[in-house]
Amino acid sequence: MPTKSGKSPLARNESWKNISLNGELFERETNTMPQWAGSCWYYLRFLDPNNSSKFASESSIKYWMPVDLYIGGAEHAVLHLLYSRFWHKVLYDLGLVNTKEPFKKLVNQGMILGNSALIHRKIDDGGYVSNDLKDKYKTQSIHIDISFVNENNELDIELLKQKNSDFKDAEFEYDKIFYVEREVEKMSKPQYKVINPDDICNNYGADTLRLYEMFLGTLEQSKPWSTSGIIGVHNFLKKLWRLYFQENEIIVKESAPNDNNLKTLHRCIKKVANDIENFSFNTAVSTLMITVNELTQQKCTSKSILEPMAIIISSFAPHIAEEIWQQLGNTHSITSCNYPDYDEKYLHDSTKIYPVSINGKLKYKIELPTNLSKEEIEKEILADQVFIKKLNGQKPKRVIVVPGKIINFVL
Numbered sequence: 001m002p003t004k005s006g007k008s009p010l011a012r013n014e015s016w017k018n019i020s021l022n023g024e025l026f027e028r029e030t031n032t033m034p035q036w037a038g039s040c041w042y043y044l045r046f047l048d049p050n051n052s053s054k055f056a057s058e059s060s061i062k063y064w065m066p067v068d069l070y071i072g073g074a075e076h077a078v079l080h081l082l083y084s085r086f087w088h089k090v091l092y093d094l095g096l097v098n099t100k101e102p103f104k105k106l107v108n109q110g111m112i113l114g115n116s117a118l119i120h121r122k123i124d125d126g127g128y129v130s131n132d133l134k135d136k137y138k139t140q141s142i143h144i145d146i147s148f149v150n151e152n153n154e155l156d157i158e159l160l161k162q163k164n165s166d167f168k169d170a171e172f173e174y175d176k177i178f179y180v181e182r183e184v185e186k187m188s189k190p191q192y193k194v195i196n197p198d199d200i201c202n203n204y205g206a207d208t209l210r211l212y213e214m215f216l217g218t219l220e221q222s223k224p225w226s227t228s229g230i231i232g233v234h235n236f237l238k239k240l241w242r243l244y245f246q247e248n249e250i251i252v253k254e255s256a257p258n259d260n261n262l263k264t265l266h267r268c269i270k271k272v273a274n275d276i277e278n279f280s281f282n283t284a285v286s287t288l289m290i291t292v293n294e295l296t297q298q299k300c301t302s303k304s305i306l307e308p309m310a311i312i313i314s315s316f317a318p319h320i321a322e323e324i325w326q327q328l329g330n331t332h333s334i335t336s337c338n339y340p341d342y343d344e345k346y347l348h349d350s351t352k353i354y355p356v357s358i359n360g361k362l363k364y365k366i367e368l369p370t371n372l373s374k375e376e377i378e379k380e381i382l383a384d385q386v387f388i389k390k391l392n393g394q395k396p397k398r399v400i401v402v403p404g405k406i407i408n409f410v411l
Contacts, residue, residue: 008032040080040087043067043102055096066099074108081106107279110222112213114187114194117149117180118142122173130174131181141181143190151228155180184224195225207317208234214281214316237320240292240313244306244324252328257302259346264294265305266346272312273339281316288313303328308340356381356390357408363390366407374401381407 003012011017011030019026041055047064048056072080081103088102119128120139129137131153148160155178161167172178187194200209212233216223244252257265268291275284291309300306307328314321314334325334352370354377355362366387368380378399381387391411398410 036079036083037087040084041091043084044091044097058098062098065097066101067103068105070103070106071109072106073111075111077106077108107219109219110217111186112195112216113184113222113224115146115224115226116183116185117144117146117153117155118183119144119155119178119180127171127173128167128178130172130177131179133173133175134181144180149180153179153182187225195227200227200230204230204234205237205319207237207319210318211237211285211316215285217282219279219281236289236292237317239296240317241320241324243292243295243300243309244327250327251301252303252306253301255302257300257305258298260298261295261300261302261305262343262346263349264291264298264300265309266342267291268312269308269340269342270347273342276315285316288316310334311337311340352404354405354407356387357406358390359411360408363387370404372403374403377401377403377407381409 008030010032017028017030019028044056044061044065048054048060051057051060070077070081084102088097089100091097092100118131118141120131120134120137121128121142123138123140129139144155144160145164148156148163150156155172157172157178161170197209208230212230215233216225216229244250268287271287272284275281275287295305295309307325310321310324310328311334314325314337318335322334349370351367353365353367355365357363364386366381366384368377372380378401391409394411396409396411400406400408400410
C-alpha cells in the first residue's frame with residue numbers, strides 16, 4: 001500500500017534494494033516506469049534485439065524505419081499510438097532515431113460483437129415479463145446466459161431457474177412463450193456472450209475459425225458473431241478437401257489442365273493477391289469459395305492447377321493446406337513456397353455470351369468471339385438460323401450493337 005513518505009513497495013524492500021557486488025555496496029534503482037514505457041518502443045528493439053550496447057544500431061534504424069503498417073484494435077491502439085508517438089518524438093529530438101513519425105499507416109480492425117439475450121424485470125412489483133409484453137410495465141433490462149435461449153428467442157425458464165439460483169423463485173409473466181430481447185453488443189463476460197475460441201477450434205478446427213473471422217466482413221468493420229455461420233465455412237473446407245481426395249485417396253493427377261481450369265486458377269491468383277494487398281480478406285475468402293466451386297464443377301484433377309491452389313489458400317487455412325501439400329508428395333513445408341504468379345493471357349475470355357433482344361425484349365443468347373467488330377457481330381447474328389426464326393419474316397429497321405455488352409434489333 002502507499003505510504004506517507006511516498007515510497008513504492010519496491011523501495012521499501014530493503015533486502016532487494018541493497019546489493020553487494022565484488023565487495024562494494026550498491027542501491028538498485030526503484031523509480032520504475034509503467035508498462036507503457038516498455039510497450040511503446042518495442043518496434044525499435046525488434047530491429048536489433050541482440051545489440052548489447054544500444055537499443056538498435058544506426059544502420060538497423062536507417063534500414064528498417066519507419067514501420068510500414070500498424071494494425072490494432074481501436075480501443076487499445078488509440079492510447080498505444082499516442083504514447084508511442086510521444087516516445088518516438090522524444091527519441092527523434094535526442095537524435096537517436098531518423099524519422100519524426102514511427103508508423104506509416106494505421107489500420108484499426110473492428111471488434112467481433114456478441115449477441116446478447118435480455119430479459120425485462122418489472123420495476124414496480126418485481127418478476128419478469130416477456131419481451132412482447134414489456135410495454136405494459138416499467139422495466140429494467142438484465143443480461144442472461146444465451147445458452148438458455150433458442151434461435152427463436154424463446155427462454156427455457158426451467159433451465160434458467162435450475163442453473164441460476166438468482167432466478168430460482170422468480171415469477172415470469174408471458175402468453176404461452178416467454179420471449180427475450182436480442183441486442184448485438186461488444187463481447188463481454190458479465191453479459192454472458194463471450195465465445196471461447198478453443199471451443200470453436202475443438203469442434204471445427206483452427207482453419208475454420210480463421211476463415212470465418214476473415215469472411216465476416218471488412219477488416220475495419222465491427223462484425224456480429226454467428227456460430228451458425230461457422231458451419232458454412234467448415235463445409236467449404238470439406239469441399240476443398242474433396243477437390244484432392246475421395247474416400248481419403250488422393251485423386252490429383254499429372255494430367256494437363258484445360259483452358260477453363262487455367263482461367264479459373266489465374267483469375268483467383270490475381271484477385272486474391274490484390275485483396276490481400278488491400279486488406280480485403282473477406283472478398284479474398286469469397287474468391288476462394290467461388291474458385292473451389294468452379295474447379296469442382298470442372299472436375300479438375302490436374303496437379304498443375306491444384307498444387308498452386310493449395311499455396312494460395314495456405315495463407316488463410318494453413319493447416320489443411322499443409323496437409324494437402326504433404327499428401328501431394330512435397331517434402332518441404334508449404335510456408336516456404338512463393339505465391340504463384342498469374343498469366344495475363346488466361347484472364348481474358350476468348351468468347352462472350354451476348355443477350356440478343358428484339359424491340360428491347362430478350363429473345364435468346366449467343367456465344368461469339370470477343371474480338372469481333374460491330375459489323376462482324378451484326379453479320380453473325382443476321383446469319384444465325386435461330387435469330388432468323390425469331391424475326392418471323394420481318395426485317396430489322398435498326399440494329400444496336402455494343403461490343404462486349406448488348407445486341408438489340410428494332411423491327
